[in-house]
Amino acid sequence: MQLIDTHSHIFVQEFDVDREQSIARAAEVGVSKLLLPNIDSTSISRLLETAQAYPDVCYPLMGLHPTSVGKDFEKELEIIEDWFSRHKFYGIGEIGIDLYWDKTYIEQQIEAFTYQIRLAKKLKLPIVIHARNSFNEIFEVLDRENDESLTGIFHSFTGGENEYKRIMSYGGFLLGIGGVVTYKHGGVDKVIPLMSTSQIVLETDSPYLSPVPNRGKRNEPANLIYTAKRVADLLGVDIHDLATATSANAVKLFGLNPKE
């Protein structure tokens, strides 16, 4: 069984003590590839070091995270964009709008999100969207910017039936399902049964959002197995079939080599 963790910040400091062992533990349960979404200019060196140390496991994405959008976001975007001519990246992420912590830079967040979507269309790369308390704002941008070439993932999807249907209507998007699906009051467990395996990828968002039974602890890619089990139960499919389908979805979206 092969699983792909489509969203893992394994390059952050929380993994400095046991990054190697975390990757080994993931491999033991079948998690053989990780997509690594960038955060901002300060995380790039760690991101690239990790991707270079584990070239057959870790695939880097480049982008500016919405919670890192501030006064200097244009400078940040310049640094991010410059990297695409210097290194191979498998997508643009993570990008989006986060109005949970702070609404001060909402206009700048919308501008940075829009800019990076246009960059994705130009570079023909998928995007990884972070949406927190911001579905309406995200949909407004996508209504303007979506076209038949745009593809990506709604990372850590926790919306309801309406959001699910709206996302599917854009045509090129998958739903990233993470640890919240194992939480008692997570809510997304009610929507999963409406989905098909062709619409889903699995993710941990390590080091955040650990699934039950490890909720509250640092998350790591090996925990993807708990999320996979829960999603397979909710869909009424065999976990091996879910693994095959979701891995194929990730391989296709990011243009990964399936044999590695």
Ligand SMILES: [Zn+2]
């Ligand atoms: Zn993330």
